[in-house]
Amino acid sequence: MGRIPCCEKDNVKRGQWTPEEDNKLSSYIAQHGTRNWRLIPKNAGLQRCGKSCRLRWTNYLRPDLKHGEFSESEEQTIVKLHSVVGNRQWSLIAAQLPGRTDNDVKNHWNTKLKKKLSGMGIDPVTHKPFSHLMAEIATTLRPPQVAHLAEAALGCFKDEMLHLLTKKRIDFVGPATPAISGDPRVAYNADANVNDDKEDTIQKIKMGLSRAIMQEPNNDKAWTMMGPTGEPSDGLAGMCDMYPAAGDGFRYGGTAYGNDGEGSAWSQSLCTGSTCTGGAADQHGSGTHEKGEDDDGEEAEGGKAARKGDTSMFGSDCVLWDLSDDLMNPIV
DNA sequence: AAACCCAGCAACCGCTATGGG
DNA sequence: ACCCATAGCGGTTGCTGGGTT
The missing domain is CATH 1.10.10.60 (Homeodomain-like)
Incomplete structure (x- = not known):
């Protein structure tokens, strides 16, 4: 037996609400309140399901709602x-x-x-860099299983990447050199990115991944939490610290990401994998905690080394995360 | 000008939680 | 303790309007 419907669907109107319906509902609720949603449409003279009325009220008509842009x-x-x-x-x-x-x-x-984060090369599910997720896959597993799992993981964000690569130009702040072609974020740094062939792009991503797989685990340069001006943050365990950013462009950590010269001027240090929930935890698996950060949230050697800026991704003025050199170097 | 594509958003669906009888 | 109605919630769908080809 199926679930009992909340109302007789044949007798109720569906779809967009008209101003007249809004008025009827609003005035009825103003007089009688929101008790018993099932009776409200009948008493208010609406051909609507009670659930539909409740949603309309809670999502749109409530007088305390804001309807403008998000700040x-x-x-x-x-x-x-x-x-x-x-x-x-x-x-x-x-x-x-x-x-x-x-x-x-x-x-x-x-x-x-979600798109803003993806545009920054950050997985909106885990709040970690895509490259870092790849590196995790590469360093926590061994062939031959890794090849299949990596392929599957790649598929998870391939579409996002392709969308960015083919539809949106993103101008990152930092050295303009496209030298590190193994990293997907660099592929759309160049002006000529619009001409990139999708298959070629997939191939590049795969090559970077394959190369990482071939290397020994090298997590001691794991990405680290940085303050808004490039100084290290306290790296509070279990929390991603937000930093108000000075200047234009979308910021995440110490790096400014321009979005055609405009965009949100806010920033965030990178969230540690330990705090991410849902799919994040699943992707990380157990026992994949960063070597750059101890379980109690304090940074270990790798994190400290990274802060020296020796392997910064985009140059001295933009320290974001550090990765295995193998992922950063060009594929020969 | 028409066709097409896409982003944004309102609304719906179906599951779970909760409370009253 | 159980049943049922209702509310709450997250995921998904589909419409609409603007932009592009």
């Missing part, structure tokens, strides 16, 4: 909380944003923020 600080809050609670607690995130609904937050995340 910088609201975006910061969403990213910060998402890095901790993941996709499972939209209502919790929305509760921290007065006037925003979970639906608002979810939509904004799916349409804007």
Whole structure:
């Protein structure tokens, strides 16, 4: 037996609400409150399901709702909380944003923020760099299994990458050299990226991954948490610290990412894998904690070494994360 | 000008939690 | 303790309008 429907679907209207319907619902609720949603449409003279009325009210008609653009600080809050609670607690995130609904937050995340992070080469699920995830796969597994698993993992963010590579130009701040072609983020640094062939791109990604697989594990240069001006953050375990950024461009850690000269001027240090939930934990697997960070959140040798800037990805003015040299070097 | 594509958003679906009888 | 109605929630769908070809 199936679930009992919340209402007779044949007798209810669906789809977009008209202003007249909104008025009826709003005025009814203003007089009688929101008790018993099942009775509300009948009493208010609406051909709608009670559930539909409730959603319309909670997501759109409630007088305390904000309907404008999300502010910088609201975006910061969403990213910060998402890095901790993941996709499972939209209502919790929305509760921290007065006037925003979970639906608002979810939509904004799916349409804007996810792409912003992807555009920065950061996996929006784990809040870690794509390259780092690849490196994790490469260094925690051995062939032949690694080849299959790596392929599968690659598929997870291949579409995102291809979208960025073929649809959107992203101008990163930093040296303009496309020398490190093994890293996917560099592929769309060049002006000529629009001409990149999709298959060629996939091939490059695969080559970088294959090369990493062939190397010994080298996690001691794992990416590290940095403050807004490049100084190391305290690296609070279990929390991703947000830093207000000076200057333009989308910032994540100490690196500014311009987005055609405009974009959010906010920043975030990188979230440690230990705090990510949901799919993040699944992808990391157990026992893959960063060598650059101890279990209690303190940085170990690798993190300290990375902060010296010797292997910074984009140059001295933009320290973000450090990776195995093998992933950074050009594929010969 | 028409066709097509795509991003954004409102609304819906279906599952789970909760509370009352 | 159980059942049922309702509310809450996250995931997904599909419409719409703007931009591009």
